[in-house]
Amino acid sequence: MLTLYSFGPAANSLKPLLALYEKGLDFTPRFVDPTRFEHHEDWFKQLNPRGQVPALDHDGHIITESTVICEYLEDAFPDCAIKLRPADPIRIAEMRVWTKWVDEYFCWCVSTIGWERMIGPMARAYSDAEFEEKMARIPIPEQQAKWRAARAGFPKATLDEEMRKIGVSVAKLEARLAESEWLAGPDYTLADICNFAIANRMQHGFAELVNTAATPHLVAWIDRINARPAAQAMFAQSKSEMPAPRPAAAA
Amino acid sequence: MLTLYSFGPAANSLKPLLALYEKGLDFTPRFVDPTRFEHHEDWFKQLNPRGQVPALDHDGHIITESTVICEYLEDAFPDCAIKLRPADPIRIAEMRVWTKWVDEYFCWCVSTIGWERMIGPMARAYSDAEFEEKMARIPIPEQQAKWRAARAGFPKATLDEEMRKIGVSVAKLEARLAESEWLAGPDYTLADICNFAIANRMQHGFAELVNTAATPHLVAWIDRINARPAAQAMFAQSKSEMPAPRPAAAA
Numbered sequence: 001m002l003t004l005y006s007f008g009p010a011a012n013s014l015k016p017l018l019a020l021y022e023k024g025l026d027f028t029p030r031f032v033d034p035t036r037f038e039h040h041e042d043w044f045k046q047l048n049p050r051g052q053v054p055a056l057d058h059d060g061h062i063i064t065e066s067t068v069i070c071e072y073l074e075d076a077f078p079d080c081a082i083k084l085r086p087a088d089p090i091r092i093a094e095m096r097v098w099t100k101w102v103d104e105y106f107c108w109c110v111s112t113i114g115w116e117r118m119i120g121p122m123a124r125a126y127s128d129a130e131f132e133e134k135m136a137r138i139p140i141p142e143q144q145a146k147w148r149a150a151r152a153g154f155p156k157a158t159l160d161e162e163m164r165k166i167g168v169s170v171a172k173l174e175a176r177l178a179e180s181e182w183l184a185g186p187d188y189t190l191a192d193i194c195n196f197a198i199a200n201r202m203q204h205g206f207a208e209l210v211n212t213a214a215t216p217h218l219v220a221w222i223d224r225i226n227a228r229p230a231a232q233a234m235f236a237q238s239k240s241e242m243p244a245p246r247p248a249a250a251a
Numbered sequence: 252m253l254t255l256y257s258f259g260p261a262a263n264s265l266k267p268l269l270a271l272y273e274k275g276l277d278f279t280p281r282f283v284d285p286t287r288f289e290h291h292e293d294w295f296k297q298l299n300p301r302g303q304v305p306a307l308d309h310d311g312h313i314i315t316e317s318t319v320i321c322e323y324l325e326d327a328f329p330d331c332a333i334k335l336r337p338a339d340p341i342r343i344a345e346m347r348v349w350t351k352w353v354d355e356y357f358c359w360c361v362s363t364i365g366w367e368r369m370i371g372p373m374a375r376a377y378s379d380a381e382f383e384e385k386m387a388r389i390p391i392p393e394q395q396a397k398w399r400a401a402r403a404g405f406p407k408a409t410l411d412e413e414m415r416k417i418g419v420s421v422a423k424l425e426a427r428l429a430e431s432e433w434l435a436g437p438d439y440t441l442a443d444i445c446n447f448a449i450a451n452r453m454q455h456g457f458a459e460l461v462n463t464a465a466t467p468h469l470v471a472w473i474d475r476i477n478a479r480p481a482a483q484a485m486f487a488q489s490k491s492e493m494p495a496p497r498p499a500a501a502a
């Protein structure tokens with residue numbers, strides 16, 4: 001039995017969620033509510049001591065880290081007809097360079113701006129006492145530091161540097177997608193799913209950078225993934241912390 | 252035919268180097284000399300546009316990123332008797348959480364202190380003109396920024412924070428190795444190789460943190476890997492930028 005604990009179809013949580021839909025695997029989605037800090041509650045920290053989503057429970061075994069979970073689904077269900085990892089070792093390596101890049105570079109710059117815009121105001125709405133009570137339950141010191149930085153407002157130099165990195169990231173994706181339908185070559189793979197998890201909706205949140213004039217291939221790729229039956233089903237059926245991407249998904 | 256471009260048996264270069272020795276695969280080692288900035292020369296940037304080692308040439312296909320290369324060797328040589336990736340998907344996931352952690356956390360804090368100690372003095376020995384000439388050949392802006400920070404000396408707050416993270420890392424490794432012979436469970440895997448790449452010689456460079464009194468299990472694990480025939484052969488036969496770990500390896 002598979003249970004996926006996640007924040008719903010956005011950011012890192014989207015990765016295994018979309019992979020599960022693509023592969024057509026039966027699973028129980030368990031929405032963890034970030035606005036209630038459910039991922040820092042004791043019951044969840046017993047599953048993942050780091051207090052982070054997503055986490056997959058497979059027959060009582062807990063798998064953590066979004067990209068690791070995605071590869072796990074390939075390893076644990078080798079007979080599943082839908083493969084999200086190429087067969088050719090060279091292509092697998094290309095795929096992993098892309099999934100590694102999103103985890104080490106692309107996701108962080110987008111995340112900081114997202115935190116500045118969304119987590120900052122949320123954190124400032126708490127009294128100092130309420131805020132400290134929530135901080136005390138966060139097991140990762142770096143995560144606590146990020147909350148404090150968001151509450152104070154990230155320094156302008158940090159925001160400028162992260163925006164520069166977002167520009168680099170967008171240019172890199174556009175260049176690759178101008179020459180290849182999918183990131184790791186001719187097939188749709190985890191490289192696409194893991195980068196889509198961060199890039200999706202940038203055409204709204206970062207419209208000055210991601211738009212049909214400046215990045216036609218990136219926008220077409222985002223649209224192409226959103227149009228996939230698995231993505232449509234995921235958005236329609238999943239609870240989400242994020243605004244729904246289109247009216248049909250609000251159900 | 253396999254050719255590995257590397258800085259020799261230390262840091263990220265050690266990972267695929269040791270994996271190749273462990274698996275007994277025939278390969279040509281190509282030492283890239285960091286003191287001559289060979290990795291920023293045009294011939295190397297034609298192999299890896301990011302100007303980073305290690306890089307593996309397999310019959311003309313270039314694989315980059317140390318951890319990706321290690322997994323590639325498992326994928327590309329499935330008939331090799333020596334497996335460095337477990338068979339059980341749960342164990343593979345555990346292994347990947349460890350290889351991901353070293354790439355995203357452990358290697359960076361150790362790297363900053365190493366740069367402060369070794370790259371800083373080296374960078375300051377150049378005239379401004381010499382230094383700028385070298386900077387102009389570095390393709391990654393973040394890498395240029397790291398060189399400039401090392402030359403200026405990293406801020407004390409940065410060094411303190413990195414030392415804190417090294418302390419967290421050492422404690423994490425010690426705790427895990429107190430309960431398990433190898434990081435990802437009963438078998439020696441890429442989790443061990445990739446963490447050893449960073450941890451090896453910390454008993455010298457960070458003796459106040461890594462020693463038989465404070466971290467007996469970590470030291471025993473480092474010794475256990477150094478004693479493996481593959482590690483001994485690698486150190487004895489490889490050119491290295493680093494001081495040799497023992498007299499026999501200086502040949």
